[in-house]
Amino acid sequence: MKQIQVIGIGAGDPDQLTLQAVRAIGATDVFFLLDKGEDKAELVALREQMLAEHAHRPHRVVVARDPDRDRTAATPGYAPAVDDWRRRRADVFERLLIDELADGACGAFLVWGDPALYDSTLGTLEEVHARGTVDFDWTVVPGVSSVSSLTARHRTGLNQVGRPVQITTGRRLAEGGLPDGADDVVVMLDARRAFAPLAGQGLHIYWGAYLGTPDEILVSGLLDEPLAAHITRVREEARARKGWIMDTYLLRRPAARDDRS
Structure with a gap:
């Protein structure tokens, strides 16, 4: 039987590789890298750097x-x-596992952040497995997510004491607004600047x-209109410079003092 490892490699810093990820990389025979085009060639290069070291x-x-x-569909x-x-992605995975991995060998997909959080690799492998065209098993190595990296870099916690936190997408935030009952909302995959209409709400x-x-x-601070415009400008300049952008943010509604414990 063929073996597959889905290895979380962190949000971008090679030092975020866990010891488990390093061991998994060292036990792999074939690495499958997905090329997302010239604009994101550096993402492939970063993976290759990790392989060269480990x-x-x-x-x-x-x-x-x-x-x-x-990504523009209504x-x-x-x-x-x-x-x-x-x-179509499952078709690619299926071909790779059939044509490029020998029986008994170990292959691996290196996944940004953590494979369990807004990544399709696990779901794609499940679909390929359900087709029954190739016999394989898979294991998952968790990684440092962009959410963990974000809160660490801003030196803040993910949630307030005793308060709920929710992780959502920019699309859902833009369509439904800030979720009820969540004082801390992490937003990923936001191509719409969904934070901008929320300026001025404290x-x-x-x-x-x-x-x-x-x-x-x-960037951090009270989400007023000047800061929302600043983030928008910084984001657009960065995208124009690099050709792509990956961003994540945490929206926090300060808890009332009598709610804190």
Whole structure:
């Protein structure tokens, strides 16, 4: 049977690799890297840097093009667009496991952050396994997520004492507003600047882009209109300079003093 490891490699800093991730890299025969195009070639290069340092046994690196995804689909078409992208991604995974990994060998996917948090690798492997065209098993190595990296870099906790926290996407925040009952809301995958309409509501924002990399950008403060405009400007300038952006932020509603314990 073929073995697959899904290895969380942190938000961008090579030093965020856990000892478990290092051992898993050292036990891998074939690494599958997904190329997202020229703009994100440095993401592949960073993975290759990690392999150069930690993959000591003989191994191969197989690079495949990640299928393009329609991120502009309106809400009624969003789920079908994601389903189509996942099916095409499963086709790529299936071909890699059949053609590039020998029976009894160990392959690995290196996943940004933590594989359990807004990443499709696990779901894609489940779909390939359900097809029954290739016999394999898989294990998961957790990683330092962009959420953990964000709060660490801003030197703050993820939640307030005894208060709930919620993780959501920019799309859901833009469509539904701040979730009820959550004083701390982490927002990922935000292409809409969903924080901007929330300016002036007494929220505090902790924003970060390219976390853990030399290009890291951090902004925090009371989310008023000037700060929202500043983050928007910084974000647009960074995207224009690099061709892509990965950002995460925490919105905090300060708890009333009599709620604190």
